[in-house]
Amino acid sequence: MPDPVLYVAGDVHHDGSDDGFAHWLDALAARPPARLVILGDLVEWWVDDGGSSARHEPVLARLRALRARGWTVEVVRGNREQVAGRAFEVACGCRLRWPRLDVVLGGRVVRIVHGDRLVHDPGYRAWAALSRSFFFQAWQRLHPAVLQEMVAGVLRRTSRGNRPQQAGRRRIFLDPRRVRAAARGADVLLAGHIHESWRRNVGGVDLILVGHWPPGRGHWVEGFADGRLERRSGPT
DSSP states (O other): OOOOSEEEEOOOOOOSOSSTHHHHHHHHHTSOOOEEEEOSOSSOOOSOSGGGGGGGHHHHHHHHHHHHTTOEEEEEOOGGGTTOOHHHHHHHTOEEEOSEEEEEETTEEEEEEOSGGGBOOHHHHHHHHHHTSHHHHHHHTTSOHHHHHHHHHHHHHHOGGGSOOOTTOOOTTBOHHHHHHHHTTOSEEEEOSSOOEEEEEETTEEEEEEOOOOTTEEEEEEEOTTSOEEEEEEEO
């Protein structure tokens, strides 16, 4: 069986530990070099400076090591990396993409997005605009990292996209119109943000939700040169 040429993961929300996603990256390092795309929310990155990387070094160092081994490493900016820039790229040895990344597999266009723009959430959109502003960034720099992490935890727990789905109920905030707009010109759309793993037709779009990395388990997608995309999950 041929090796994957593309790996897509996201919504790691790395907590600073040296396990889980970090171990998965170790497993990738033993495979032939390929393309790794992280579709956002890898870490909490509130200020784009070197100090933001220290807590997440177990993961960032492994990403740099993959790059050194010949891997292509890219990150589609998520809502936890709203302000990420050059310092983030240096810290993880990656290239930032936003708001999307198109990859061609077997003649098919695979579009990778974070997924926050696929939902109807006016409150989040207002918050995203605020967090990218110059004044908010200046205010953030005045506060210690521990306070920033506390704020991040509150935001993560109250995010509509992170609320568990109730049995028998559809996620009504996933907007088919936004899904169609995001997928225009592509054959399949890969997204995260919602912390679920499935593949369905939404508004006429072949949509794959990649899944997240809860404690002890991970979800990702592997892509092959012939255009196949396969969802994977396993213990970490």
